[in-house]
Amino acid sequence: MADSVKQTVQWFPGHMAKTRRLIKESLKQVDAVTMILDARIPESSKNPEIDSLTRDKPKIILFNKADLADSRATRQWIEYYEARGSAALEVDCRSGNGLNKFRPLVRDVLKDKIRQNEEKGMPGKALRIMVVGIPNTGKSSFINRMGAGSKAKVEDRAGVTKNNQWFVIGGGIEMLDTPGVLWPKFEDPEVGDKLAFTGGIKDQILDTETLAVRFLAVMRDNYPEKLAERYKITGFADKEPYEILEMIGRKRGMLISGGEIDTMRASVAVLDEYRGGKLGRITLEWVKNDI
Ligand SMILES: Nc1nc2c(ncn2[C@@H]2O[C@H](COP(=O)(O)OP(=O)(O)OP(=O)(O)O)[C@@H](O)[C@H]2O)c(=O)[nH]1
Ligand SMILES: [Mg+2]
Structure with a gap:
């Protein structure tokens, strides 16, 4: 975690x-x-x-x-x-x-x-x-x-x-109601990521960009069409997730002085929009074996 x-x-x-x-x-x-x-x-x-x-x-x-x-x-x-x-x-x-x-x-x-x-x-x-x-x-x-x-x-x-x-x-x-407070499987770092993506655990400002990059890797691999649709981007299948974040920031005109892309703002936007359902209906964990 x-x-x-x-x-x-x-x-x-x-x-x-x-x-x-x-x-x-x-x-x-x-x-x-x-x-x-x-x-x-x-x-x-x-x-x-x-x-x-x-x-x-x-x-x-x-x-x-x-x-x-x-x-x-x-x-x-x-x-x-x-x-x-x-x-x-x-x-x-x-x-x-x-x-x-x-x-x-x-x-x-x-x-x-x-x-x-x-x-x-x-x-x-x-x-x-x-x-x-x-x-x-x-x-x-x-x-x-x-x-x-x-x-x-x-x-x-x-x-x-x-x-x-x-x-x-x-x-x-x-x-x-649950007596006491139940914990997730917190020794697993992927669990921590997923709880943070979905907003189950509040991310801290410093981690927002890392989190958005990890989230974009999952989206690129599993729901590329939803990324393309929401952010009007193409040709990102073989791009690094950080580059995808930059593509999104550029599309949205999120720039800081000097014309650099404001990747922090783009990160906040991506995570907020996912949590709010604006990227569509997305499941991050599927049943692994056929039943
Ligand atoms: N979109 C959506 N949001 C939901 C749904 N159910 C709950 N939420 C939201 O999820 C958040 C947490 O809901 P709670 O009912 O407070 O969850 P809880 O399990 O009681 O949380 P704790 O008391 O902290 O353990 C709130 O912002 C709810 O509005 C749902 O079915 N759909
Ligand atoms: Mg409650």
Whole structure:
């Protein structure tokens, strides 16, 4: 992970241990887990321990920010997770797109539990879901959207999880936000880059140009047509990414005194426009093997 990322995030072993413990304790109180991933980077936005931590619970994977991701890739990821026994949905928690499928999916995933509750004479017993995700994946947006603005704190629980906030979202479902703060796979430098590209980690001014250059290398190799379209540039297939950055700056008339290209301004523009979806729907991590 880049130094900037380390400085910004600062996950300490103590925090990690605390989050592990809080999640383990809270899992005893839930029927299923909803994991929120950023559809543009389904690998880098996933906590490396979450599968083993939540192994015993039914899983619903939400590919959030699907509005910014390549729909072909998102479909492949959904198939990938479904083939491995999880339910999966693509959603946009900013507009609410796709969220109408969430409650029916929960009831389907937990149909055995619902039947058991009925048999025990508790037909209306709430289904409890823990929402997990690393920072910035959209957990709060999801919970707020599901609650349609009427966030309701249900109760505090005794013991370790006394600070847990439960949210009633209707349809007999209650949700719990991630207890603690989940970390990404931060020992992998590529993960740091991708979180920075997508804005999951704030880049520091000094790193912006490096970041834009790395991003342009990925775009040149994977989405050249989108670069060509947005920046009206051609003939960059065999160019170094820094040269592409200069081409963009020149096209945009971003110059500093002496006619030199303002590559810093061009860097900020490229990254901002990617994060804002202006380069189109782009996924940076695809399913690797055929399933
Ligand atoms: N385009 C787009 N933006 C989204 C979507 N969901 C969330 N966002 C944006 O992503 C950013 C992070 O969303 P939050 O809901 O605060 O994420 P969080 O997981 O609660 O973040 P932390 O509380 O920091 O852990 C915000 O700027 C949201 O507006 C989505 O589906 N599409
Ligand atoms: Mg939040």
